[in-house]
Amino acid sequence: MSKTTRPGSRGATLADVGRAANVSPMTVSKVLRKTGRISEKTQERVMQAAVSLGYVNNQLASFLGSATSDIVCVLIPSASDSVFSEILSSISETLRPFDLRTFVGESNFNPEIEFEQVRSFLSIRPAGLILSGGVKRLAKTDDILDKHGSATVQIWDGDTRSGAANIGPSHKVAGRMMAEHFIKAGLKNVAYIGSELGADLCAAQRAQAFERTLRRHGIGFTAITSECVPRQAKGGAWLTEQMLDDHTGIEGVHFLNDAMALGGIRTMYQRGLNVPDQMQVTGFNGTSLATSVRTQLTTINMSYTDIGEAAAQSVMSLARGEAVAASQVQESCFVQGNSTIAPQS
Amino acid sequence: MSKTTRPGSRGATLADVGRAANVSPMTVSKVLRKTGRISEKTQERVMQAAVSLGYVNNQLASFLGSATSDIVCVLIPSASDSVFSEILSSISETLRPFDLRTFVGESNFNPEIEFEQVRSFLSIRPAGLILSGGVKRLAKTDDILDKHGSATVQIWDGDTRSGAANIGPSHKVAGRMMAEHFIKAGLKNVAYIGSELGADLCAAQRAQAFERTLRRHGIGFTAITSECVPRQAKGGAWLTEQMLDDHTGIEGVHFLNDAMALGGIRTMYQRGLNVPDQMQVTGFNGTSLATSVRTQLTTINMSYTDIGEAAAQSVMSLARGEAVAASQVQESCFVQGNSTIAPQS
């Protein structure tokens, strides 16, 4: 029992367990951490006392005392985006066997929120940080990251080097890939549909590479984008309506992601437009969304598991003070579905 | 500079800032927390020093010193399940304005993992706990929860009372609803397809209520389930293959969730079975998955936002020591799509 009653003090302490087992707190600490040499008998007594008191180590105090942490913080744009939730699962699974826990935050592609989240992460002195790229990083964010010198790896944006390690696909390559698909198919007039490109730098990079490659080949290009439409099926449907209302002669559309592409196809179907005969459609992501009842989207796929694993491994290496490859570009795979007509090779 | 050099000590401390601003650590603490009365001049000096040193409060120490935390821990079965990621987002958003942060863990419906996660949560002495129901809770989990007396609310399983507050839909009502839909439609032979019912108690409850209601009306019932098939489109497709291979005369199927239902419809389509004319299909969840290109699933929907908000509000009330409604059942809404034929009322 402590002399002063402080509010909220919950749960048994090392001292409580020690008292019950008739040993010093120090001995309890050693038994529980399986450190040092303690006699079998004492160990048993301590363990029993700990269990019966429902003792749970106060990690706050452990971390503070040992200046180490078992928490890895992960910042992603959105937890409900299947890409990031898959990467996240893979990170957690890779870290778990090493007794490292994952703490997740969302930035919503907002640089100010990113800063606040990073600050918040740093305030619990994590073992490492995994930040998703593609968000405009504020100078003060870099600054604070620097000053704390935590093990930090960046994921998702394979084109931009940043921090000690950078792991992800090349969005430039992905955009170019899609453009080449339409070029090979012989289309002359192609559109892009996406949302929030001002905030999502990776998507912007894909869109840009897509447009450039098309223009270089003299192909007509139209962009239908918005900064506020949801990046879901609904958003894809709305922007597709807009495209069909305002433009004619478009033969193919590349969407920001698979969800929007499916929404777009739904609209086309409702307006009696045949996919892929009258309109060819492609997405990006290759998650489970790429497969609908009759539609198998033409899209770009990659191993999100690999990205998560590589990120987790890298952050652990950095935390141990080891060197790590600064740039680890993940391969993008083109998937031919039935939403475009396969070009004869 | 500390006397002993301890490893990993990162970032400036209150003392560092104090030295730079020529005041005591105590004064810095007060300025940073905007507590007590400190002269304008001192405040400015301190703020400048803090910014230039990149000072970030060590929350571990703060929590330990004040015996309070700004972290709410949330345990869900799976972060990649759209239902739980939506509830989670809603919880985070509700908590954020109150400067509370969300820490997420996954149980994968595994009672042992649930115990480990709860232990792990408790070890950082959170402000509150939000646990998802539907997982077989181990006695030792209840025990440890009890002994720590943290503010705990349970979500998702509206049928079972547990802890101080329980928020979620009634899965019994949902299962019955679906059965009644098939009964009204006049079907005589109905199936259920699902996976991992041994671990997911909520799904099991829905399935049971579904079966019972059908049987009570003398309707033929078949269950095609598995404990290891993924609860995604693919899993739904596989089990549907099995159903079509092994059984005849089935006129309608209720799936565990929308994703599996869509996978099932895909298989039916591939085998030339017309939905809903030859086979009526229903799902559960009503997430964005319920809408495919041509298919609008008949399903059960509810407000995941409401569940998240209610959970967040309740956990905050409990943390403040206020009373909270022990049982808050959320309403389930039947959604008539085009995957079943609407019964004439």
Next chain:
DNA sequence: CTGAAAGCGCTTACAG
């Protein structure tokens, strides 16, 4: 094999 001392970086409760 066991434990007393000092420290981690903060906060609470006072004193001036």
Next chain:
DNA sequence: CTGAAAGCGCTTACAG
């Protein structure tokens, strides 16, 4: 308006 003391619950580095 400002600060010295004691404590949060642990760990490190020693001493016995």
